[in-house]
Amino acid sequence: MxxxxxxxxxxxxxxxxxxxxxxxxxxxxxxxxxxxxxxxxxxxxxxxxxxxxxxxxxxxxxxxxxxxxxxxxxxxxxxxxxxxxxxxxxxxxxxxxxxxxxxxxxxxxxxxxxxxxxxxxxxxxxxxxxxxxxxxxxxxxxxxxxxxxxxxxxxxxxxxxxxxxxxxxxxxxxxxxxxNVGYQVAWPAKFLAESEGKPLKTIVLTSSRGSKKGELMVTKYGLEGTPIYFLGEAGEVRIDLKPDSTIEDLVTRLESAKENLSPMRRVQKMLKLSPVADSLIFHMTEPALLKSLTPSEMAERIKSFPLTLTATQPLDEAxxxxxxxxxxxxxxxxxxxxxxxxxxxxxxxxxxxxxxxxxxxxxxxxxxxxxxxxxxx
Ligand SMILES: Cc1cc2nc3c(=O)[nH]c(=O)nc-3n(C[C@H](O)[C@H](O)[C@H](O)COP(=O)(O)OP(=O)(O)OC[C@H]3O[C@@H](n4cnc5c(N)ncnc54)[C@H](O)[C@@H]3O)c2cc1C
Known part of the structure; x- marks a missing residue:
């Protein structure tokens, strides 16, 4: 033995x-x-x-x-x-x-x-x-x-x-x-107040390492979740907030609003994204730009929302x-x-x-x- x-x-x-x-x-x-x-x-x-x-x-x-x-x-x-x-x-x-x-x-x-x-x-x-x-x-x-x-x-x-x-x-x-670690994002306080602890469901994250569908969790310091663990990197990444619709679908739906709505109201009324996605678009888009977006520019933004990941969370939390x-x-x-x-x-x-x-x-x-x-x- x-x-x-x-x-x-x-x-x-x-x-x-x-x-x-x-x-x-x-x-x-x-x-x-x-x-x-x-x-x-x-x-x-x-x-x-x-x-x-x-x-x-x-x-x-x-x-x-x-x-x-x-x-x-x-x-x-x-x-x-x-x-x-x-x-x-x-x-x-x-x-x-x-x-x-x-x-x-x-x-x-x-x-x-x-x-x-x-x-x-x-x-x-x-x-x-x-x-x-x-x-x-x-x-x-x-x-x-x-x-x-x-x-x-x-x-x-x-x-x-x-x-x-x-x-x-x-x-x-x-x-x-x-x-397999979360990434930091410089969230505006108003976005965090609305969205901390809530998921961005069914998105596609794209970085220079590829694209991955999944769910992201908004945290005080940034984002956690499988797509980030697979593909996270410091710098700009893109999030497709509506992966199951094409840009053309989104434009058609945004343009079909009869009333004279602001670009953001149009998104809320016609696309029914999740509250976290709406909050992201609202708080992470320059106010002047947000007001001026055409339906097709807005659709492009929703399909490829830019977000800057600043750094990984520390090793202790990985x-x-x-x-x-x-x-x-x-x-x-x-x-x-x-x-x-x-x-x-x-x-x-x-x-x-x-x-x-x-x-x-x-x-x-x-x-x-x-x-x-x-x-x-
Ligand atoms: C938040 C979190 C979620 C996770 N979720 C998953 C999941 O869902 N699925 C999955 O597959 N993996 C998951 N993991 C990873 C998984 O837990 C680890 O990969 C796994 O525990 C590694 O096993 P190990 O035996 O190599 O080391 P450990 O589990 O780290 O065990 C090493 C042991 O050695 C002891 N030790 C260290 N140094 C000494 C020493 N000098 N003398 C004596 N003892 C010592 C430590 O105290 C420890 O008990 C997760 C990890 C974390 C932190």
Whole structure:
């Protein structure tokens, strides 16, 4: 029986603990916090999206380089296997909009509780409040799996001490950057008073990185939401506020008002956009320009509303982070080439994907892949 240490009790650490203890290994999980899975719980507060319902090749394609590695890792624990695993714990899952897969109660607390109970039943020992101190602590184990997470949501530890430990060991580490993150917009106070906390539904965001349909949430500081997470960039972006209508449709409807209305009243009366879209047009268009817009100029503006994103929200508030341990430091089993008894998994490696369940899927697939390597499967 091998003696295994896992450092970090996020989804990556907990999944490798499950696979190895299930196969009869002696597993100890070390966690610097007083309890397990803090970020998983945070993720659950906004609807826990566990994976993405797509054919394997399509799922793998989301992860980019190194493609061959991702192909093997996702095959080691597919979206279907991950869903089955959760359902075996007694938690139903369902496919929601845009093929995202969720746990039925949308939260992580129950999943985390049942997951930990299962691990304890399988003999896993948890040591909470224990921060990893470095390579010396790995000597007594046959293998140590680092599952230390990414750079976001760590406001109390700056810089992260484990990053320094790895850098001092000569491991190439690409500094963390905010990803899947909101962007700041200089909103006028009157717009915020009307629209803060409200969604701009069914829009298409276009930046130099492409176009994406979805929903944006207006926040005090700017915008959050999937289209921004996929395509956000500092500078001017465009929002199509009425993606299901052509410019010609909009002009026809604006011109069909019989009364002599101001351009804004015409929009409100004839187009029935959402209150947030109306508020955006009203407060984010120069008053003189707003008064002078012809129906065709207004339609063009609605189809391509200009908005300046000033900067990302800080790393501490990002859903995930880019950067991490460079792939060149890892062999095909995610083992550190310089320290072959130490593995890395999860968000601490330099990979990143948009939200949509891909992050959790990537973490648990990497965990299963490493477990197979250790078990010699
Ligand atoms: C607001 C929000 C919403 C999200 N929503 C989703 C979603 O719906 N779907 C999705 O797929 N993903 C989502 N994510 C991302 C997802 O939660 C992460 O990708 C995932 O938790 C990463 O798992 P991990 O195991 O690699 O790291 P983590 O979950 O970060 O776990 C790492 C663990 O290691 C511990 N640790 C760190 N350093 C040490 C040390 N030196 N010694 C001991 N222990 C240490 C940490 O305390 C932590 O418990 C969301 C994230 C956030 C913040």
């Amino acid at each position: 091998k003696n295994i240490a896992i450092i970090g009790s996020g989804p990556a650490g907990l999944m490798v603990a499950d696979q190895l203890s299930d196969a009869g290994m002696k597993v100890t999980v070390y966690e610097k916090r007083k309890s397990a899975g803090r970020k998983l719980l945070i993720a659950g507060s906004s609807g826990l999206n566990i994976t993405y319902d797509a054919p394997l090749e399509e799922l793998v394609a989301q992860y980019g380089a190194p493609h061959e590695m991702w192909d093997k890792m996702i095959r080691a624990f597919t979206a279907r296997q991950w869903r089955n695993w959760i359902e075996e714990l007694g938690i139903p899952t369902f496919v929601g909009t845009s093929r995202r897969v969720f746990v039925e109660d949308m939260k992580a607390a129950n999943l985390l509780k049942l997951w930990q109970e299962r691990l304890v039943t399988q003999g896993v020992e948890f040591r909470f409040g224990t921060e990893w101190g470095g390579i010396a602590e790995t000597k007594q184990y046959d293998a140590t799996i680092l599952a230390l997470g990414g750079g976001s949501w760590e406001p109390d530890e700056k810089p992260l001490r484990w990053v320094k430990i790895l850098k001092d060991l000569g491991i190439k580490f690409n500094d963390f950057t905010a990803s 859903i995930s982070s880019g950067g991490g341990v460079d792939w060149s430091e890892l062999d095909e089993n995610l083992r550190l080439k310089k320290f072959p008894k130490i593995y890395c998994i999860g968000e601490m490696i330099d990979w990143d994907v948009p939200t949509g369940g891909f992050l959790l899927q990537g973490c648990v697939s990497q965990a299963a892949w490493v477990a197979k390597a250790i078990l010699g499967q």
